[in-house]
Amino acid sequence: MATDVKRPKIDDECCVFDPLKNFLCWCDCVNLNLSDKVYLSKEGTVAVYGMLAKEDIEEGHVVFSIPRDTLLHQGTTKIKKVLEDGKKSLESASGWVPLLLALLYEYTCPQSYWKPYLSLWPDFKMLDHPMFWSEDERDKLLKGTGIPEAVDTDLKKLQAEYNNIVLPFIKSHPDLWDPEKHNLELYKSLVAFVMAYSFQEPVEDEDEEEEKEPNPPMMVPMADMLNHVSKHNANLEYTPECLKMVAVRCIEKGEEVFNTYGQLANWQLLHMYGFAEPFPTNSNDTxxxxxxxxxxxxxxxxxxxxxxxxxxxxxxxxxxxxxxxxxxxxxxxxxxxxxxxxxxxxxxxxxxxxxxxxxxxxxxxxxxxxxxxxxxxxxxxxxxxxxxxxxxxxxxxxxxxxxxxxxxxxxxxxxxxxxxxxxxxxxxxxxxxxxxxxxxxxxxxxxxxxxxxxxxx
Missing domain, CATH: 3.90.1420.10 (Rubisco LSMT, substrate-binding domain)
Structure with a gap:
């Protein structure tokens, strides 16, 4: 049961002052299987974290696999029942509120099962979406791109969602959340975190005539360590037991392992993920x-x-x-x-x-x-x-x-x-x-x- 999940036991001397090594220790404890052919690094990658090939990797090689009970979403969090009971009051246009409430709780809970994973982002300052830029900076640097208008819309919706849905809910559960700690600023950071690092499992299209609701977003430890390029070399696959990152072409030793977030233009990458591909490498630019x-x-x-x-x-x-x-x-x-x-x-x-x-x-x-x-x-x-x-x-x-x-x-x-x-x-x-x-x-x-x-x- 998700409510009975306990924090994995990690050796106290295991990389206490190194969040990345601590995360890797946690991965071993939760049966996240990382291939010996790759390693995580903060050097030689296009962003703060990334994955590099230790040796040549053949097409079809499973770079890592993660059990479904290690994914973080409203169905696996310790507060799963509270979110289920309040489902009706948590409906929103974004559909993200249950996951964000789960993250508000897990991110600030010292005993969280996902603490070693969430500790990779100690203050979210590495997230640099335009929503964190000043309005003057957005207007000056991004005028004409469509991003300033999109961000203005995001911020208005985000604030309304927090004030009208999230805040009343957390106030009704003072044993789980504190409005002083779980405030709008932290909520905004977690929205950016979900924008940049979450995944949505594709909906199975069994009946083309019946339009199905999209699956809610979820956090996938390790998958979010891979950076994106339009000409990627790995892709996330979904199975009933686990999620697997699979090489879609041969990857040479020393090469970075790249996932894809989809066919996204640079303005979409900057707006939603906080980065852009250098011109002219993004073949999906629009x-x-x-x-x-x-x-x-x-x-x-x-x-x-x-x-x-x-x-x-x-x-x-x-x-x-x-x-x-x-x-x-x-x-x-x-x-x-x-x-x-x-x-x-x-x-x-x-x-x-x-x-x-x-x-x-x-x-x-x-x-x-x-x-x-x-x-x-x-x-x-x-x-x-x-x-x-x-x-x-x-x-x-x-x-x-x-x-x-x-x-x-x-x-x-x-x-x-x-x-x-x-x-x-x-x-x-x-x-x-x-x-x-x-x-x-x-x-x-x-x-x-x-x-x-x-x-x-």
Whole structure:
């Protein structure tokens, strides 16, 4: 039973002043099986902690396995029953409250089963998500990336969740929590901890028609010691008995073992995990163009009042069809538009003649009878094919990309010069470097979009 779990006995002389060695002693005690071919280190890795190969590792090798009862979540914590009894009152938009309450308890409990694991983060100061930056710093370094707006939303939701759900619950259980100790500041740190280090087990898709709730997040000791790159060499696998980190390709001696957190752009990595991949290594990097920027570009194309009314009517129709939205974005990746269906429809409607639009409204849209229509739209809006678009479509894309580029603090050429100047780059703070890689990665995609849609004279 989870409530009967006791703290593993660890030799008092076992690395008392070394949290990493203490954690490894704990791993042995809880049957976390670490391969002899790897070791954990604070040196030679891309972050504070990391895993390196002691010798060559073949594809398919199990780097480590961890029993399910050693995972930390609301179903394994000592306060499992309290959380189950209060389940109804702990419902939230994030779905994270039960895990966060478990962490509030376990992190501050000297007898916690997971104490050697949680002691790896003595004060969470190694977490440097933008939510811990000052508002001025976020606005200055990350303007135009979408991160400041996302962080503002996170902080408002986090505070409301703590004040309205968490605080009343912990006050009703004074034997387990103390509002003075388990305060908003610690809660914020634990939210960042869950953002950066938790895992979610994939939902088994047995019935495609039935939409299932996602599994709640959980903490997976050892798995969170591996850092992320888009071109990873290991992956976490889930079995009924345990979780296993498995090499997905050969890993050479001395090479860092990298997991993947998913196909994430640099702005997502910085927002959720507190780091960014150096440009140009993130093959999953993206740039967003506000949908409203395409509307602005279309309105800018004409001066006649009647034409502007027509554009407005077209836009309202697209909004009613839920193709576009006030806060929606068109996403571009390294090879072109990723939201190609929405973008293709938007450009097609905005560039219709009066007669075409009237027919479109009468028919309440159009019926696509070709099965490969999606493929055609994707190909048409790939970077390889943009030059073949109609001049009118290209002008809208070119102008919208320009509006987006203008929203950043610095222009793309300034960022490029800074990245090429190793001396100047070395003088930047860690936050400034991460912000630079995020901003330049986005601007590089947008600049390419502009170049490919540049109007011909």
């Amino acid at each position: 740039a967003d163009i506000q949908m409203s920027s395409v509307y602005k570009a279309a309105m800018q194309e004409t001066q006649r009042e009647a034409d502007q009314r027509l554009i407005k009517d077209k836009w309202n129709m697209l909004c009613e069809m839920e193709i576009v939205g006030e806060k929606g974005v068109f996403i571009f990746g390294q090879s072109g538009a990723l939201t190609y269906n929405e973008l293709h429809t938007t450009l097609k409607v905005l560039c219709m003649s009066v007669q075409e639009f009237e027919e479109f409204c009468e028919n309440e849209g159009w019926e696509e009878d070709e099965e490969d229509e999606d493929d055609k739209m994707e190909q048409a809006l790939s970077f390889d094919r943009l030059t073949a678009l109609s001049p009118e479509w290209k002008r809208l894309l070119h102008a919208a990309a320009g509006f987006t580029l203008d929203s950043y603090s610095e222009d793309v050429d300034t960022d490029r010069r800074l990245l090429e100047d190793q001396g100047a780059l070395a003088k930047l703070s860690s936050r400034e470097r991460r912000a630079l890689h995020v901003c330049y990665g986005q601007k590089n995609i947008l600049q390419r979009l502009q170049q490919l849609t540049k109007p011909t004279s």
